[in-house]
Amino acid sequence: MDYKELKLTISPNTDENKEIVAATFSAFNYDGFLFSEDSLEIYIPEKDFNEEEIKNILQNFSDIRISYEINFVQAQKWNEKWTENYYKPMVISEKLLVYASFHKDLPQAEYRIEIDPKTAFGTGNHGTTFMILEEILKLDISGKKVLDMGTGTGILAILSKMKNSGYTLAIDNDPNACINTSENIIINKTPDIEVKEGDINILSAEMFDIIYENIWKNTVIGDLPILFKHLNEGGILITSGYYAKEANEVISAGEKIGFKFVETRENTEWAIVVFKK
Secondary structure (H helix, E strand, O other): OOEEEEEEEEEOOOHHHHHHHHHHHHOOOOOEEEEOOOOEEEEEEHHHOOHHHHHHHHOOOOOOEEEEEEEEEOHHHHHHHHHHHOOOOEEEOOOEEEEOOOOOOOOOOOEEEEOOOOOOOOOOOOHHHHHHHHHHHHOOOOOOOEEEEOOOOOHHHHHHHHOOOOOEEEEEOOHHHHHHHHHHHHHOOOOOEEEEEOOHHHOOOOOEEEEEEEOOHHHHHHHHHHHHHOEEEEEEEEEEEEEHHHHHHHHHHHHHHOOEEEEEEEEOOEEEEEEEO
16 A cells, blocks of 8 residues: 655644654554654555645644645655654563564563564554553553554553463554554464454443553543443553643543543653552
8 A cells, every 4th residue: 555645844833743644644544653853754555645634634723834845755655664764673671671672682571572563553662552561561451352443563561471461452444554454463473363343332231351442532422431340340441642741531531431540641742541440
């Protein structure tokens, strides 16, 4: 699949403004984002590209000035650019190493996850994924039933299975993410993970002890009633994918449904909220 590269020049050119713009465009399920020193690059499948839609989105920004240019990018070139400019090996909590097949001279760690990300979200480099991985490393997961909702690369499900989780289900509405997750499951020798394409509505009677959802705020809030229904008593829900300033809105929505708020943390302006049922 080939892409259109939407290169946005943002003024004032701050990290916060880039994150705000990226968050807005992410609601349209575009496939990838690259943050460079002077621009934000968004990658949209060529078949889905609509310049009028782009213009309508940009009109919503009153305090941020944005100009743009459009380029054609082959899928292979997008993958190469993404990995060269964004994805770096990292060690989390001195226990987990996340790396790609092209990384060399890697440190030792108790858990090692190889992720060749392609266009799916979830390498650990983003603050939201990083914080959920930290939480998983702290949890007693052995034998627990786990749902990774919006799995991306499958990294959360893979770490759970490495920690001996029981039935583990990874769901994503992007077919490319499901393919990528299935490939990463094979690479990391964690075959007992079921992968399904779809949204939260494909859940039927399954019940889980631990659920992760790392998506945007509106999706998380909208999914909370169904997540509550599919979480066992005493179970843990870990949510992220939104800004720290939005965490209270998520907490309030969760408590209204019946979740017990456990904690919230932030990393580079992003938040994580943990609930218990």
